[in-house]
Amino acid sequence: GDSVTQMEGPVTLSEEAFLTINCTYTATGYPSLFWYVQYPGEGLQLLLKATKADDKGSNKGFEATYRKETTSFHLEKGSVQVSDSAVYFCALSPEWGAQKLVFGQGTRLTINP
Amino acid sequence: NAGVTQTPKFRVLKTGQSMTLLCAQDMNHEYMYWYRQDPGMGLRLIHYSVGEGTTAKGEVPDGYNVSRLKKQNFLLGLESAAPSQTSVYFCASSSQGPNYGYTFGSGTRLTVV
Numbered sequence: 001g002d003s004v005t006q007m008e009g010p011v012t013l014s015e016e017a018f019l020t021i022n023c024t025y026t027a028t029g030y031p032s033l034f035w036y037v038q039y040p041g042e043g044l045q046l047l048l049k050a051t052k053a054d055d056k057g058s059n060k061g062f063e064a065t066y067r068k069e070t071t072s073f074h075l076e077k078g079s080v081q082v083s084d085s086a087v088y089f090c091a092l093s094p095e096w097g098a099q100k101l102v103f104g105q106g107t108r109l110t111i112n113p
Numbered sequence: 114n115a116g117v118t119q120t121p122k123f124r125v126l127k128t129g130q131s132m133t134l135l136c137a138q139d140m141n142h143e144y145m146y147w148y149r150q151d152p153g154m155g156l157r158l159i160h161y162s163v164g165e166g167t168t169a170k171g172e173v174p175d176g177y178n179v180s181r182l183k184k185q186n187f188l189l190g191l192e193s194a195a196p197s198q199t200s201v202y203f204c205a206s207s208s209q210g211p212n213y214g215y216t217f218g219s220g221t222r223l224t225v226v
Binding site: 044089091106 | 153163
């Protein structure tokens, strides 16, 4: 079945460091791909998305590129801030079948000043 | 601008008790979802609805029932709570499906003792 695998956390970085959170997926066809972010005590919020191969989603300085050949959708940011500390979830929406999101296990990110 | 509202925010139940979690959205969204979030396992879909009067099973439906009698409300019921149902429950809604993004509630933390 469809699944999403994220890099194990927690990830701890210093402010202004470069961030990469790896995400790979298993799905038939061409799923849509998403990154959601969860700040402490809150629900998830959509961060960015890409709906076809080679698309790049971007928002708030974060970017991710839909790579069909490597079935990946890695999240990157050039210079992180303390306010980026959160849990990040990669997710996919299957091309066919039920209208639902399949989430990865989440990666906790902590940014130290 | 309420978005998605979940009640209650916290609840402690004894094994065997029943309860209903309420999710209400004011965005006229067609799709609504119930997820549970457990450490290291991401979000897992319990049940979902693609419109008023419809429901469907997700990944982990056992022990839960749902109803969508009104478009704006999606109820999640636990008939006989078990310690394995201790979790954080999130409701989400979407206008036309996951490709358009989900709006999440802030969650209900349920403990079954």
